Amino acid sequence: MIKIAIDANGGDFGVDTTVLGSMMAVQKLKDLEIDLYGDEEKIRPLLKNSTRIQVIHTKETISMGEKDPVKAIRHQKEASLCLAMKACKEQRADACVTSGPTQCVVVGAHLLVRRLPQMERVALCPFVPNLDGHPRLLLDVGANVELKKEHLGELAIFASVVSKEVLGVKEPKVGLLNIGSEPGKGRENEKEAYAYLKDLNGIHFYGNVEPTEMVDCPCDVVVTDGFTGNICLKSIEGTAKTMGTMLSNEIKSSLGGKIGYLFMRKNLKRFKKRMSTKEVGGAMLFGLSKIVVKAHGNSDPVAYFNAIRLAYDLVKANIIQKVVEQLPKEESVK
DSSP: OEEEEEETTOSSSTHHHHHHHHHHHHHHOTTEEEEEEEOHHHHGGGOSOOTTEEEEEOOOOOOTTOSOHHHHHHHOTTSHHHHHHHHHHTTSOSEEEEOSOHHHHHHHIIIIIOBOTTOSOOEEEEEEOOTTSOOEEEEOSSSOSOOOHHHHHHHHHHHHHHHHHTSOOSSOEEEEEOSSSSTTOSOHHHHHHHHHHHTOTTSEEEEEEOGGGGGGOSOSEEEOOHHHHHHHHHHHHHHHHHHHHHHHHHHHTSHHHHHHHHHHHHHHHHHHHHHOGGGTOEEEEETBSSEEEEEOTTOOHHHHHHHHHHHHHHHHTTHHHHHHHHSOSSOOOO
């Protein structure tokens, strides 16, 4: 059995999302057990199917608007997020899923779950929808403002293993997010990273990838620092949302558009599903000794189920052990 610890109180909607998503997960994944860390008084009325679901009571919750993540993690030790992560550290769970505040999740991962000894940085990595229907890995998108070339190399190896073992890509290609495709483009950091990644064992380096290529990406993995990656990801999400609204407005603007919609309704629904973050559910924190998946703060039950399923798939694939086997044995960069 695979056991996943859930931060049931976390996120914008708390138990209304996490409990329903958990019930969907145990119904669909027959070798899954879930521990819900949260307010039992609120959870029990929602828990219609408690098969393979255990409730560990705590009312304490880390606020979505928390401004001091380090203080929150160190002082709110009974918060649902902290207890769920602690269960991973103490080997009582194989993975943790939370929709809590991003920086608190990153800090909690560092202090409670802990990094792999071979990894010097933790990175946040979403599965980004792509034109061909196969998601791409983009990292980092918010855990580190800056990353050295060696850190990008470690993360590229980690992501290549995930792409191969979870997404089924035989030889994942790794790209470096940059302002141009030529090797000499970008800041000094990008130039150094290009030269380093080009000769790095354990990855298949493609070269530079421009932001305009991200939704029709020639690579399976794209690496960058957390500041640049976060801007890129939010640009993709914002553009997709705006394009959907524009398309809807155009359809409603004329009788011909409304008639056309009747014939294209199934196609438009499939398009919406392909671009929806609900289908992925969340982002994985790379570099940790256990699987931690960060679901969107505004996740609905379906999105939260998909976050749980992602964590389940990562555990099932034995990702952490396979990454350890691929990483260099020498001491990582300080």
